[in-house]
Amino acid sequence: MTRTARRTRRPLPHAAGAAAALLALSACSSGSGSSAKPDSSGPGKLSGEVTVFAAASLKESFTTLGEQFEKEHPGTKVTFSFGGSDSLAASITGGAPADVFASASPRTMRIVTDAGDASGTPAAFVRNELEIATLPGNPGKISSLQDLTEAGRKVVLCDKEVPCGAAAQKALAASRLELTPVSYEQDVKAAITKVELKEADAAVVYKTDVRAAGDKVEGVEFPESADAVNDYPIALLKDARNAEAAKAFIALVRSADGQKVLTGAGFLKP
């Protein structure tokens, strides 16, 4: 009697543990938002977490701006998710908890605005130009886009689905060049990394990425890049849990201070 009772009761703690684990799991996805409530300690005082989804090419400058923002508004925390603009847009329309979206092309921003996930109209805050990234010292003597089409050159491009790839295709089309790369990389950072690792001879990437890579690559400008300048729009998202701080972050990005950081990274003014 007592034995059977004990036997049936035994699994309970395990079940409770499993339930707790499930609860913890589900809490993970939404839990970060609970800290994002605006502090009521004073009017206009910002606090909490701002989650910014930004194009991979913005990584360096936005990280700097995030630190600046946290310093200007003690008690705030800026969290970034950098990646290909398209996958970020897909995450946002899929319900990712983001407050701000900064995309590398108007097309990817439209994915978010079309889904009704943006609040207000996105504004272009910088523009980016393409450049050829080659190995330091330019051992392949690459001086133009045409040089990349020579046989035997290992060139990587971004995939056509991501903005840097779309821009590269535009530049190639404008100059009527056929270029067969060895790989279509999933984002601009992956493309330039293949050059940094010396696996590829050249990559067509943004000027800003060449600058961010420092002396690990050398940049070669080409005139056709003028035909493929990308506008970067930024928008507040409708489901932002910390809209006040998110607006302040966008304001910082668009301010003279923010523009200085961005142009310092190689971006052009819109």
Added chain:
Amino acid sequence: MTLPTDKPRAAAGTLRGGPRRRRVRTGVPLPLLIPALLGLAFLIVPLIALLVRTPWHSLPTQLTSPDVWQALRLSLICATLATGVSLVIGVPLAWLLARVDFPGRGLVRALVTLPLVLPPVVGGVALLMALGRNGIVGQWLDSWFGITLPFTTAGVVIAEAFVAMPFLVISVEGTLRAADPRYEEAAATLGASRFTAFRRVTLPLIAPGIAAGAVLAWARALGEFGATITFAGNFPGRTQTMPLAVYLALQSDPEAAIALSLVLLAVSIAVLAGLRDRWMSAG
């Protein structure tokens, strides 16, 4: 695949050789049943969701596009080649681990299984550092033989084999440990060399385990993404396997991504279901 004929055979097998189990039909405790069903739902609902959201009306056009077949064909070829590579070097490795007592065997075994738990993308980075054009081995391959592996189909095979081979090694090693070494010893006393004994006695003995391991490795290779995109890159027809095509399609055309996923799901199910009764249960 011919389920009606396969099932009785499997059932007969358990009746003949399997241990007899007492039937406990009453009293599945609720605290076990509920989490168990939750677990089942957790694994199956996402797959059902894929079916529910499949754009059936546009599926024929999605699936007959040459890009899809190109990616699927490449996936099948590369997974098969990777399984072949794993068999050629993995089975002897498993034999070494199971039959030869050498110092540090435990450590070697742990290292062999490392790719199982390593994030595949880390595996891809490691492969780049080793076999890339500038890698510690790859630079010599490049300067001596002019061979570069990144961005080639061979690179895909290598990336897949790196991730999939541990499945084979573990499976074969387990079977070898379960197999009685006295058969090999008997063969040796009858004058067979150690290699002949391996080839004529051990291999047939552990064939089911090898087959099970090969199926697992093949399935793992087919789904490999991280190491492939990191090491081999992404070029249609050369290095773009199905998982890569799915990932990049998701960036702009979710419907295409769902359709591609469905194909991969169907292939995986077909393989596991078709081979399960014959090989997996025997291993």
